[in-house]
Amino acid sequence: MSSNENGCVTDKKESIPTESRPFGLDDILVKIGEFGKFQFRFVVVIIFLIAFHTIVKYGFIFTASTVVYRCRVPECDGTENFYQQPWTDFTIPKTASGQLEKCQRFKTFNSTNTSSENVCYATNYDQESRTGCGTDFIFRDKEVTIAHDFKVFCSDEWKLAIVGSTNNLGQVIGIPLGGYISDRYGRSKVLACAALASAIIGVVRSFSINLYMFAFLGCLDNVFGSTIYGTAFVLAMEFIGPNVRSYTGTLLPMFGGISRFLLGLAAKNFLNWRLIERILYIPALGFIALPWILPESVRWLLSHEKEEEATKILRRAAKINKRKLSDASIEKLLQANRKTISGVETNKSQLVEAFKVFPWRIMNCSFCWFSTIFIFMGLSLNLSLLGRNRYNSFMYLGLIEIPGTLLPPMTINRFGRKYSLCGFMFLTGIFITAMTFVPSDSGTTRLVLYLLGKMFITGVFQIIYIFTSEVFPTSARNSLLAFCSMFGRFGSMIAPQTPLMAKYYASAPGILFASSAFLSGSLVLFLPETNNVVLPTTLKDAENIGQKEIKIQPDTETEAQETLLTSKAEK
Missing domain, CATH: 1.20.1250.20 (MFS general substrate transporter like domains)
Incomplete structure (x- = not known):
């Protein structure tokens, strides 16, 4: 094998x-x-x-998902209510990115005469004074999410x-x-x-x-x-x-x-x-x-x-x-x-012993899982970073995972597990960082960089299953792999919160994803290389990985086959 x-x-x-x-x-x-x-x-x-x-x-x-909306302006909005109108320039404030504010509008100077047809003029609105919308909104798109039905605004x-x-x-x-x-x-x-x-x-x-x-x-x-x-x-x-x-x-x-x-x-x-x-x-x-x-x-x-x-x-x-x-x-x-x-024969004490023998390795692998899932899910959720049609963006993200799945075959045996993992992590961080410095009006450039980041983090996902299963011994491999994977799921719990950061600083999610990629990619270098090395059977074997070169023999990998099959769970 x-x-x-x-x-x-x-x-x-x-x-x-x-x-x-x-x-x-x-x-x-x-x-x-x-x-x-x-x-x-x-x-x-x-x-x-x-x-x-x-x-x-x-x-x-x-x-x-959140939806795009603005306050209804009763003095100006009529029976045909469109999100963008010529008069929104003087009735609705704008965010730092140039978008209409969702929940505020400018007050009128004569607030008691809001029913008059002559109120919808720029001179009638106080650009220094704002008021809330109440519960009356105008939506940009036709989509209906739970935000509409359950009034989550x-x-x-x-x-x-x-x-x-x-x-x-x-x-x-x-x-x-x-x-x-x-x-x-x-x-x-x-x-x-x-x-x-x-x-x-x-x-x-x-x-x-x-x-x-x-x-x-x-x-x-x-x-x-x-x-x-x-x-x-x-x-x-x-x-x-x-x-x-x-x-x-x-x-x-x-x-x-x-x-x-x-x-x-x-x-x-x-x-x-x-x-x-x-x-x-x-x-x-x-x-x-x-x-x-x-x-x-x-x-x-x-x-x-x-x-x-x-x-x-x-x-x-x-x-x-x-x-x-x-x-x-x-x-x-x-x-x-x-x-x-x-x-x-079963030996339940092996799992406890593993935490005593190489706790740093377990923590390192767990953090790598956390970062991978956090970035992978975060990029899927933060489609607003692209400033484009989120349906199309999501479809692009799905398609880019196909070459991302095929990339590891080109590197994993030639450059080794940990260097491939490190390289893919750094490339993810580089492309996401570059995207944060590209102006928001350069939509195509931002999309390409975003997709490249998603492609390489998909490649990381393919490698991490293999690498983390090879650095642990047979006696505790499945249990330790499950532990690292479970720890990684906390990344998927935190990822849905990252779009909230973009409300305060648009580039914050991208910077956080890139920082996680750089940190995790650096820490991976402290793990032993497992390419063309006999899979460890005992805790002692696992502890000594990298200290001596032992080439894989065909008969030593039968169990590795079973481990990899059972470990390749979902992203």
């Missing part, structure tokens, strides 16, 4: 089968077809699940950020909980229940009567929905043969970017938040059929000694792929599995 160009660990063709390791499920997958008709159908369903996960995670950007506008934070709180709860439950009760069962529950909650949320009901259901939606991507990804990888697994593992995340593009397109054409919710969530009720479509993970069944069910699924896959699977091969797999299970 070897690392392919995109950093994913893959089996070499000649290593299946081999006498240097026990007969395993990968050998069976080679026999029944590594990516046949059975796997193709399976992956198509997984793609729909990935698309739905995108809706769950990013839908609030449109349904709970002016001093209450900060409450909209609660929606993003509660959504991400749901992820903090759902990701570790979903991983634990799927390990205990099965991948496909959890996936089916989570997808259906999320779909039902989304439909119910479209009938919300206030902001707090919407935010609570959003949190609950993400508790279930956040488990979809990771579980679906792992389930797909477990049914695909070793020689094509890395290609599929690279292609599947791309559908996340494509789904974000489609989400932006849907939001652009259906401008009412209740309609958007129903259009996106009602079709997902079809996931009720998942238990009859998605088979359970054979690896999970074997690890829980459910041999009969695992055998039926393998025979069904062989039949659909028009391959033969002998009884001898099945028996050989079951015997090897029984031997593996009988030899498994």
Whole structure:
């Protein structure tokens, strides 16, 4: 087994089968077809699940977004109320960026004669005295978000950020909980229940009567929905043969970017938040059929000694792929599995010991996860920094993730893990910093720099999964990786608050993202390099990474394959 160009660990063709390791499920997958008709159908369903996960995670950007509005000027506004009028120059104050103030207007000198038709003249307005709007506003766009229905304007506008934070709180709860439950009760069962529950909650949320009901259901939606991507990804990888697994593992995340593009397109054409919710969530009720479509993970069944069910699924896959699977091969797999299970020993103290042996490494990796998710989510949420149509900007951000996913293959093996991670972080910071110095009227230049920053932080996401799984020992790898990932989710909780900073200083979010990238990119250099080094098995091995050159041997990476598959959860 070897690392392919995109950093994913893959089996070499000649290593299946081999006498240097026990007969395993990968050998069976080679026999029944590594990516046949059975796997193709399976992956198509997984793609729909990935698309739905995108809706769950990013839908609030449109349904709970702030809107552009101004005070209604009763002396000037008539039956046809347009946001921009010739008289707004002397009736509505402007912000430092030249935009109309949302919640203030100039007072009239003769406030008692506001019904007169002769009041709407510049000479009748006191440019030194302002007043509030009350609850009467004129909106620039036709979109209807929860801000309209729940009257979240002016001093209450900060409450909209609660929606993003509660959504991400749901992820903090759902990701570790979903991983634990799927390990205990099965991948496909959890996936089916989570997808259906999320779909039902989304439909119910479209009938919300206030902001707090919407935010609570959003949190609950993400508790279930956040488990979809990771579980679906792992389930797909477990049914695909070793020689094509890395290609599929690279292609599947791309559908996340494509789904974000489609989400932006849907939001652009259906401008009412209740309609958007129903259009996106009602079709997902079809996931009720998942238990009859998605088979359970054979690896999970074997690890829980459910041999009969695992055998039926393998025979069904062989039949659909028009391959033969002998009884001898099945028996050989079951015997090897029984031997593996009988030899498994757990050592819960390893996790505690790891925090004692290399606490700095754990903290460094955790901060890197925090910065990555904070920047990634922050760039998705701060579309106002671009000063352009946010629907188009969001679609561009989805598409730019596709080359961002393909970048790591060009660097990760040539320059190493930590230098690639450092370089991508610094490039992210450089492009975002450059954008903050570009004038707001240079829209195209700002957009290009913003997209380049998003592309490189997407590349960081691909590398960080691999790198952090390689610096920890086998005895505590999954637990420590889950810890770092969970710590990173706090970044996604803080990110929705950053658009509020732009109200006081337009470049503040960009400066914060760039600073985080530079700091995290610098700290990464203190971690050991893991490229072409044997994966550590014990705490002592992990502690000594980088102190001596030990090249990877084919037989040492079998466990790395499983770790990377289970660790590549959602962004």
